[in-house]
Amino acid sequence: MQRPPADADWMAAAIALSRRGRPASAPNPNVGCLLVKDGTVVGRGWTQPGGRPHAEAMALAAAGDAARGATAYVTLEPCAHASPRGPACSDSLITADVARVVIAAQDPDQRTDGLGIARLRDAGIEVVFNMAPAAARAAMAPWWTRQSEGRPFVTLKLATSLDGCIARADGASRWITGPRARAHGHLERAQHQAILVGRGTFDADAPGLDVRLPGLEDRSPRKMLLTRGTAPAGWTAVAAPEAVGDVDSLLVEGGARTAAAFLAADRVDRLLLYRAPILIGGGKAALGDIGLTDLADAHGRWRPVDSRLLGSDRLDVYERIRTI
């Protein structure tokens, strides 16, 4: 017989839900909430586009009276500050008479930061907090990076052959990866607020930089061009990796000089490496000079977090190891 789900299992489900809010919840955090009573989900929610309703409000609305006595699994501490757009979620949970609130991560926003937890406790609700801070933060990485470092969370995508080439020497790059890897790349686009390329990629592929997945066409991100000059209509000019502006999640898609510029500025948080099972030999390298002067300095910076086959292509995901 299977064991019944434990707190950690429900929280994992809430964290999965929270990812649905990316990137549309910005500038609000993408939170997930699950209401569970007698082993059954009675409500679920995630931060809606534009940031409201909050995940808790959506889950409470779905549960109605069933919320009474339930346990709420929330990926981020419920907010303690009311706004013109809605009441504070900690108050809503109290009003709904939930019995217990399990929180993955405390809210670093100074308007809440522990106040939500205190308010719930003061109302006699059992609170479990810091249940899964690392996983919750990873799911909210763009918002978290903006909160803690005041800059966007940047993903660099590279699609290469096994020998690390992004094209033949003559520039030919269609196609290196197969349809499943390309579809995954489009899904990544849909989860970012903006996509950035350099001039070479713009000239070669500007019309292709949309989300081309059925039902997700309207999720195409803002388009940014790394240039010291001006950008064409519909595009935003970005003068340097440090000057991306007010987006929380940015996908850098190429080419080699643009990728190198972001790496040299240490502005890349996550690497998406798609690798086709082909060898090119003497082709275009994935990366230009990133200013590395000693091999030893290259180590200890990237942690493998995922690896999977997409058809016969392999996707490897790495995250920057940062000491904050």
Added chain:
Amino acid sequence: MQRPPADADWMAAAIALSRRGRPASAPNPNVGCLLVKDGTVVGRGWTQPGGRPHAEAMALAAAGDAARGATAYVTLEPCAHASPRGPACSDSLITADVARVVIAAQDPDQRTDGLGIARLRDAGIEVVFNMAPAAARAAMAPWWTRQSEGRPFVTLKLATSLDGCIARADGASRWITGPRARAHGHLERAQHQAILVGRGTFDADAPGLDVRLPGLEDRSPRKMLLTRGTAPAGWTAVAAPEAVGDVDSLLVEGGARTAAAFLAADRVDRLLLYRAPILIGGGKAALGDIGLTDLADAHGRWRPVDSRLLGSDRLDVYERIRTI
């Protein structure tokens, strides 16, 4: 309760045993044999260094009288030809009075090729054959390639950064991969008859091309140098990828031009790609020109067969898809 092992499980164990014979069994095939009676292993063997005793002889010697009525799991059809160095294994199995013989793959050697099976059947022994030909062939790939194509089975090893570099632009390559990946590379050396490098790698790393694993120092392979000239003492000169000579398994370890020469000649059967979680940027590419003129031609040649983490390095193994 666990189900008892089935034929396929015993055969998988026999195939694992067969790998112990690599590369010392050459020029004989590295065969594995398991004798099982009443659900218990009563004998096991694998082809010994120099090719004798055969796997069946070793297993029968270990089992003694217990072989009577047992099932023999053999990865290759037992030989039908006696030699001055020992009797035919099909005769030995008959003499030992085994009840049943399960064979993974038929022997393509014309001196046996079905004759071993026929002899066992004629003696009233139940024979199951062609049980796991692909897995058995993979375990005997060097011998099988020599038998079927008259050439060595070649593995190409590349150790790169995530962006596909084997060194910094100035040549610095110590270290890219970590100790676990390097130890795995030494284990691969121990499983090959010969190791080949080009002049650049020879000049940079000749003293380092041994097996440096405790207890396996004497398993260091023959050393070959790809050169149109002569080789230094202790090394064999190889003029071209097509002229490797009488080894069945060759490990090509570098550098980029040597790797490209073997790929351009389509003489690589297996790729061992070790990737450290570092970015170099503008470094030395893993591969020189391999003569690819159309990206489409690069596809459909390599099949992913393994991927694993070795510390924080990743090893990906690919095999050449060949239509014979």
